[in-house]
Amino acid sequence: MGGDNAPDSVIAGVKSAEQKYSDVRFLIFGDEGKVRPFIDKYRLDSERYEFIHTPDYVASDEKPSAAVRSGRNSSLWLAIDSVKKGKAAAVVSSGNTGALMAFSKLILGTMPGIHRPAIVTILPTRKGECVVLDLGANAECSARNLVEFAVMGEAYCRAVLKREHPTIGLLNIGSEEIKGRDEIRQAAQILRDSPLSNEFKGFVESDDIALGAVDVFVTDGFTGNIALKAIEGTARLMVGLLKDVAAGCLLAKLGFLLALPALRRLKKKMDPGRYNGAMLVGLKGISIKSHGGADAFGFANAINVAVDTVRNDLVGNIAKQLTSIQFLDEEKEK
C-alpha cells in the first residue's frame, strides 16, 4: 500500500466506496501493523474486505527495473497477481507508477491486438470533462499505436463518462506550414476508414482540451505528458497569482472573502481528486493508478473508475472494437 497519505487516505477512500457500492468487496494488501489501525479507525465492514498481510513493499523512488527483480513478494505485486488469478476484478494503487506499469504488463499481459498499453485520464473542460491518452507510457508511437489508443479511449469514455457516442480527436499542431507528424496523418487516415469514422473529428490542438472540443483526445505519451503538465502548471500559476492579488490588497482580500463560497465550488470542480484514477488501458486486466498525493476523496474516485470499467467490461469492449479495424501495416507486421 503506497502513496504519500497512505494508509490513512487509502482506507478512508475504501470506506467511502464501501458505502457507495453495496456489492463490491475489497482485498487489502499491506503491512498489518501499519494498516490495521486505520481499518479500525474507519470501521470497515469485516464482511466486505479481506486483509492480506504483505510486509514487503516497493519504495516510491525505486526503479521499476530493480522492483521487477526484487519486488515479487511486495504488496503491489501480490495485489496485481490477485487480478491475474481472478480473485480481484481490478487493482487500484497509489504507489510507484513505473513499478505499477512494469508489474501490470508482466503479470496481466497485453490484450490481443494491442501493441502497447497506455495511461488514460479524465480532465476538466469548459463543457465538463474529457478523456486524454496516452499520458506517458509511450514516448514514441506509430500510427497503429495511436489508432489503438483511439479505440481504448473511446471505450473508456463510454464506460467512465457514460457518453453514448464519444467524439475523438487526434492532437496535432495547426501551423499552415507543417501539418504535424507522419504517424498522426496516417492514424487519421486509418480512423477515417474505420468503424469509428463517425466519431472521429480529425485533428485538434492542445487549447481544444480546455474547450472540450471532443470527448477523447488521442496522442503519444510524450506529447500527452507535456500537455497534461502544462495544464497543471498553468492552473497552479493562476491560483498562485490570485492568492498574491488577495494577499497584497485589503480590498481584494475582503472581496475574495465574499466570493469564498462560490470560489470553493470552483475549486471543487477543478479538484485534481475529482479526476483521480488514471487507468493503464490495453492490459488483460484492470489496473488503476491513483495519484501518490490523493486524499480519501481522490482514492474513492480511483475506485469509482475501477468499478465503472469492470461493470462496463472495458477489456471485452476494446477487444471487440479492435477486431473491426483494418490496419494498413497489418501485413508488414506479421
Place this chain on the structure above:
Amino acid sequence: MGGDNAPDSVIAGVKSAEQKYSDVRFLIFGDEGKVRPFIDKYRLDSERYEFIHTPDYVASDEKPSAAVRSGRNSSLWLAIDSVKKGKAAAVVSSGNTGALMAFSKLILGTMPGIHRPAIVTILPTRKGECVVLDLGANAECSARNLVEFAVMGEAYCRAVLKREHPTIGLLNIGSEEIKGRDEIRQAAQILRDSPLSNEFKGFVESDDIALGAVDVFVTDGFTGNIALKAIEGTARLMVGLLKDVAAGCLLAKLGFLLALPALRRLKKKMDPGRYNGAMLVGLKGISIKSHGGADAFGFANAINVAVDTVRNDLVGNIAKQLTSIQFLDEEKEK
C-alpha cells in the same frame, strides 16, 4: 500590413514606439488609402517615418506556398526585402505567419551554422518571465537542431530579458520508465560538453514553465506548440470559470467588484500583448511576428523586441556562440 485590427492598432503601436525610442525610424508598407487616415489620426512625426505604398498584400488565409508564387509585390515581401537590402534593421508583421516564415527564409536566408530557424517567444512565470522555443517552425528536430535552439534562445534571453547568464533546460517528460526521446538525450550530452555547460540545467518538464524553473526552455516545434496552446487554453478556461462564478452568485459578484483593481493588475501581468512579438531566430536578419489579434500595446511590444534584438546584435551573438560548440554529428553531415 496585416492583422485583425490593422491598420489602426499597428499605427497606434508605431506611435507608441516613436515616443519611446527617439532614434528609431519606421518604414511603413501598406495601401496608402487604407493606412494614411490612421497616420493622420495618430499624428506620426513625418521626420520619423517613410511610407511605401504597396497595394498588393498576402491574405491571412493564403497558403504560404501560394503566397511565395504570387506575393512578390506584397507589402510583406517588400518589408522583408527592405531588411535584406539594409534599408531596415528589422521587420515586424501582424500578417500571415506561414507567409512571414516562408518569405523570411527565402529573402533573408538562414544564418551560417543554423540548419533550421525557430520561433521564440516570452511567457509569464511565477517568478517573472521565461523564453520558450521552438513554437512551431519545426515539427521534428534532431539533437543538433535542439542545440542550435539552445544557443539562439540563450542569446535571445540576454538581449530581450536582459539576463546576464540565462539558465537553459531541455523540455522532457519525467517518467521513470522512459527518459524521453533519443534526440533530447543526445542534445543534453552536447550541451553538457559545450561552453554553455554552466548555463545548462538538464531536463525540465512542462509544469516547470509556469514555475520559471529555468530562463530558456528548449524543445522541438511540435512539443513547443502543444505546450504553448495548453497553457493558453488553461489560462482562458480558468478566467472563464471565474467569470461563471461571479455571474452565478450575487455575493461573489460583489466580492469580485471589490477585488477589481487588484484583478486588473493581475490581468495586466498575464496580458498576451505584454508577451507579443515572437521572433523568427536563425535568419540573417531580424523578423518579428506580432499576433494577428494584437492591440496597439501588443504591437508596440513587438517593436520593442525588434529594437532590443537589433541593439544587442542578436544575429552576431548567435553566430559567435555557435562556432564554439562542437557537434557530434559534424563529420557525418559534411
